Amino acid sequence: LEAFLKKQRPELVCLHADTPEAALESIRESAPEIAIVDVSLGGANGIELVIRIKTKLPHLPIIVFSMHHEPSYVLQAFKAGAEAYVIKTDPPREVFDAIDSVVSGKKFLSLRLRQNPIFKVLSSGESMMGQLTDREAEVLLMMGRGHTTASIAQELGLSVKTVETHQAHLKDKLNLSNGREMVQFAINLVNYREL
Numbered sequence: 001l002e003a004f005l006k007k008q009r010p011e012l013v014c015l016h017a018d019t020p021e022a023a024l025e026s027i028r029e030s031a032p033e034i035a036i037v038d039v040s041l042g043g044a045n046g047i048e049l050v051i052r053i054k055t056k057l058p059h060l061p062i063i064v065f066s067m068h069h070e071p072s073y074v075l076q077a078f079k080a081g082a083e084a085y086v087i088k089t090d091p092p093r094e095v096f097d098a099i100d101s102v103v104s105g106k107k108f109l110s111l112r113l114r115q116n117p118i119f120k121v122l123s124s125g126e127s128m129m130g131q132l133t134d135r136e137a138e139v140l141l142m143m144g145r146g147h148t149t150a151s152i153a154q155e156l157g158l159s160v161k162t163v164e165t166h167q168a169h170l171k172d173k174l175n176l177s178n179g180r181e182m183v184q185f186a187i188n189l190v191n192y193r194e195l
Helices: 002-008 020-030 046-056 071-080 093-103 111-115 117-129 134-144 149-156 160-173 179-193
Strands: 035-038 062-066 084-087
Touching: 002 093, 020 035, 020 046, 035 046, 046 062, 046 071, 062 071, 062 093, 071 084, 071 179, 084 093, 084 111, 134 149, 134 160, 134 179, 149 160, 160 179
Parallel strands: 035 062, 062 084
Antiparallel strands: none
């Protein structure tokens, strides 16, 4: 990665470290503008390194660079403080797009993740929420917190049929293909709002 970055953008100064301790020491000594962290470090956890870096330098933008594309890894990375998540097997330009995004203060998700419906919330969740009625948003957030259709109906004083109608509207408005996808979207939305 270091060689690739230097070849594509010779003006970049790149340093690398093989362990979390070496990374933290290098960050202390060199004051980088961006950190790129692998989730899988030899015998260590990259998410824990993100947390440690953010504790010392909360404003340092961090890009997580990983072979893992499962929702749990992505959400853990953002919860830990990462501003971007790039999958190693995606086109190399994704790394530069991530760098450009985090430098301008924006979050970034790899192309493959942006195409996955369950990650829509990370790339455009708030704008998508704007098209929902207050009641639909309330139902969606309750779904994300683990409520069943019946418990949502009971808590909101609605019939189960009315809640199901709201859920059908949510599925259509959010362009989700099935109930499972909608529940995952709702869970991700709740987790995203707690970042």
